[in-house]
Amino acid sequence: MLSTLRDAWKIPELRNKIIFTLIMLLIYRLGTFIPVPYIDTEVLQQYIADGGMLGLFDIMSGGNFSNFTIFAMSITPYINSSIIMNLLTFAIPSLERLAKEGEEGRKKITQYTRYLTILLAIVQALGIALSFSNILTEKSWMTISIVILTITAGTAFLMWLGEQITESGIGNGISLIIFISIISRLPSSIVELFNLVQVGTLHWLSVVLFFIFAIVVIVAVVAVQEGQRKIPVQYSKRVVGRKMYGGQSTHIPLKVNMAGVIPVIFASSITMFPATLASFFPSSSVANWINKFFAWGNVFTTIVYIILIIAFTYFYTAITFNPIEIADNMKKQGGFIPGIRPGKPTSDYFNKSVTKLTLFGGVFLAFIAVIPIVVGNIMNVNLQFGGTSLLIIVGVALDTIKQLESQMLMRNYQGFLK
Structure with missing residues (x-):
């Protein structure tokens, strides 16, 4: 980087x-x-x-x-x-x-x-x-x-x-x-963390372990964000006039986490909506009941949070990735996956592959989103949105670096053509 x-x-x-x-x-x-x-x-x-x-x-x-x-x-x-x-x-x-x-x-x-x-x-x-x-x-x-x-x-x-x-x-x-x-907000958060150490709320060992854990999580997020499965594609040879086209081998990359951070944002908004609504009527009995069962960080809301993240991961992946359209485009261009017939078998293969990747990606997103809540409850530190922030920071940093690399590559191509 x-x-x-x-x-x-x-x-x-x-x-x-x-x-x-x-x-x-x-x-x-x-x-x-x-x-x-x-x-x-x-x-x-x-x-x-x-x-x-x-x-x-x-x-x-x-x-x-x-x-x-x-x-x-x-x-x-x-x-x-x-x-x-x-x-x-x-x-x-x-x-x-x-x-x-x-x-x-x-x-x-x-x-x-x-x-x-x-x-x-x-x-x-x-x-x-x-x-x-x-x-x-x-x-x-x-x-x-x-x-x-x-x-x-x-x-x-x-x-x-x-x-x-x-x-x-x-x-x-x-x-x-x-x-x-x-x-x-990072500098103020670090200052707040060290203030908790000074007043005796946190121990230095806990802070060191926290930073080690944060580095491990960042490495895991980068690995999953960059992770992809390459589906091999072979294009058949065809003769147009006196020239022969096709015959090359390539691949279609399927990202492990196609949905990005959007499922986490959607899930957190829906999970916290009842408690936010109850805050408008703090003295009512309904608000007390909502605050008891829908309090952020308890077992019930955490389970709901995990389920919603996985569900939204599937939903957003389904609307952004169309296996039928990709299979049809491959068929029109004479492409096929080795061992898989063109058409519906190819779209079924894509669908099966994406389903498995989406399950892993959804579970990983849920883990990254929930683990700061658990660590925050143990350390008595407010880390309720640490997972969301971490996913956004890592994702944007990687995308920005890719943008720079692509612009540098284009400049090299232009220099070569000149």
């Missing part, structure tokens, strides 16, 4: 892209210090301290939500909009045809995603302003409108910032913003 960054820095074109990306991320970090007016952050932080979805939301925003800056909603509406558009692309034939039209089709879908992002941001901002009206220092439609417009504009600016990084920077703009948001 370090060697890739060093080599990329030596290339003027990539160095300019890296500098541009750093400037854009610096602008984002400067915006995290601009507060939204009419907000009592102390009351809001009490809500977040109770855990639930608000805690996860605050981590994804890099603390912008608890401080209620102009980036309080972070880039979450854009992520939700992208996921919704991906699902609709498979459900609506016109969008599916648009996605297959190439660059022009993708531009239209991107435009629809932007519009949906603004709509979701307004709805989410309205929900925050009305649900947590007691965080407002002045309660009037004017102040509510100002809060909604401010944080919606912040989300729109972040969406533009991410697109600029993707187009003119090193790529992965939206992911890098989330990456920086999570990383920005």
Whole structure:
């Protein structure tokens, strides 16, 4: 990773892209210090301290939500909009045809995603302003409108910032913003950990074991994120005019974890939804019952959490990987898997292979997501979203390095052709 960054820095074109990306991320970090007016952050932080979805939301925003800056909603509406558009692309034939039209089709879908992002941001901002009206220092439609417009504009600016990084920077703009948001909380978390040691809550040995365990988990995450099964594919020879085409051997890589971190985010949001809903009515008997049975970290919610992660892993893999379409494309191009007949037997083979990989990937995601909760309960440290954060950090870091390597490779090809 370090060697890739060093080599990329030596290339003027990539160095300019890296500098541009750093400037854009610096602008984002400067915006995290601009507060939204009419907000009592102390009351809001009490809500977040109770855990639930608000805690996860605050981590994804890099603390912008608890401080209620102009980036309080972070880039979450854009992520939700992208996921919704991906699902609709498979459900609506016109969008599916648009996605297959190439660059022009993708531009239209991107435009629809932007519009949906603004709509979701307004709805989410309205929900925050009305649900947590007691965080407002002045309660009037004017102040509510100002809060909604401010944080919606912040989300729109972040969406533009991410697109600029993707187009003119090193790529992965939206992911890098989330990456920086999570990383920005790391120093304060380390300081808090050492403060617990100083007051005697934690022992030094526990901290050392914790860091060793964290390194082992990071290595495991990298191994699984990079892991793939290569399906061999042979293309038959065919004569077109006086030339012969085909006959080469290649492979189709199937990633162990095709779904990424999305199943963990979905599962955690659904698992914590009852407790978050109960926090709005703290004195009711129903809220006490929910807090008793749906408290984050107990046996019941942990089991539900694991089941939902595995289920969402299968669901998201099913909508992003179509074995029938891949088998049909291979058949049209004269490709086949050695020992497997083209057509339905090939799609069944893909389906069987992906099912096994998805099971392992889902179980691994559940393990990474749950183990910080168990360790946090043992050490009496708040690590409830450590697994989610770790998966995001490692995934974005690997994708960014791959982006740089691909751009360096393209530059070498262009130099060779010249």
